[in-house]
Amino acid sequence: MADQVLVGVDGTASALDAVRWAAREAARRAVPLRLVHACWAAGHDFPELELTDARVRAEMRRYGAELLGRAGEAAVEARRGVRLETELRVGDPRVVLLDECRRAGLAVLGAGQLSAAGGLLVGSIGLTLAIHGRCPLVVVRGAAAERGPMLVGADVSPSAATVLAFAFAEAALTGAPLTVVRTWEQFLADTATVHEEERRALAEQLLPWREKFPTVEVDPLVVRGKPGPVLLEFGKHARLIVVGSRGHGEVTGLLLGSTSQRLARHAPCPVAIVRADLNVPAFSRSPVV
Incomplete structure (x- = not known):
């Protein structure tokens, strides 16, 4: 049962930012906050350090317990x-966090935990969870705001319905208004006609979600431009940006040049990456702001 908010803890300040954000999210959802630290087991002795394998393992465990203690204090604060x-x-x-994701409704990482460059790169924890994790992934950048609208990109991709389900549920849970952005990039076209067609398509796409979440204040926007730059600009005033990815096992949508990649590296607020094949729960509790 997906009844936890999961955070992978390491020794970075970014991880503590993720813990603080996740603590507030877990309280809103009325679920436990689960902090996990994974340490590598030493495969051999280190004679140059005059340490046995057992001593190395013990020191790694001690350090890991210390990190979890600090993270727990940050969560309670x-x-x-x-x-x-x-x-x-x-x-x-x-491997550890993928296993933990099976029992979580949300996984959270700090932006500094993704890779040395802060991006979703092959082999990184962030990319692994985004592609194979069984729950949405939130990447937290810096101290997140608790006010402002949520921002979601709406398109015609296979992940669109799941992305909107997550965004509307989060907006209902927090009591935040939801800005829904649809972009278009046609050239040599009647811009007024295209813009109106996109506006009508967005209104039709949002109709069932407005009916399902009548308490959510929705601001639909149609903007000419590329999704990444547009969402970055509107994200300056958002508390969370929600975007999709192409689905389980598809790496292409998370590599260089994609919207998810750009936002994970540069967004001014936390970013939720929601795959098309995920089951997103709908929360019905009263909002806790």
């Missing part, structure tokens, strides 16, 4: 009363 679980596991962090 961010949201007192949050239900907290901590787990120290041995293994490849990608």
Whole structure:
């Protein structure tokens, strides 16, 4: 059952930013916040350091427990009363967090945990969770705002319905207004006609979601331009940006040049990446802001 908010904890300040954001999200959802640190087991002795394999393992566990302790303190400071679980596991962090994702409704990482360049690159924890994780992934950049609208990109891709389901559910949960952006890029065309066609298409696309979430304040916008730059610009005033990816096992949509890649590296607020094949729960509780 997906009844946890999961955070992978390491020694970075970015991870603590993720913990603070996730603590508030877990409290809103009324679910536990699960903090997990994965440490590699040493495969051999280190005679030059005069340490045995057992001592290396023990030191790694001690360090991991210390990191989890600091993360737990940051979580409680961010949201007192949050239900907290901590787990120290041995293994490849990608494998460990993929396993943990099976029991989570949301996985959260700090932007600095993605890769040395802060992007979704092959082999990174962020890319692994975005492609193979069984829940949406949120990438937290810096100190996240608790006010402002949520922002979601709406297109005609296979992930569009799942992305909108997640965005509307989050907006209903937090009581935040939802700005829905649709972009277009046709050249040598009657711009007024195209713009009106896109506006009508967006209104039709949003109709069932407005009916399902009548309390959510929706601001639909049609903008001429590329999705990445447009969402970055409107994201300056958002508390969360929600985007999709092409689906399970498809790497292309998360590599260089894609909207998800651009936002994960440069967005001014947290970014939720939602795959087409995920089951997104709809929350019905009263919003907690």
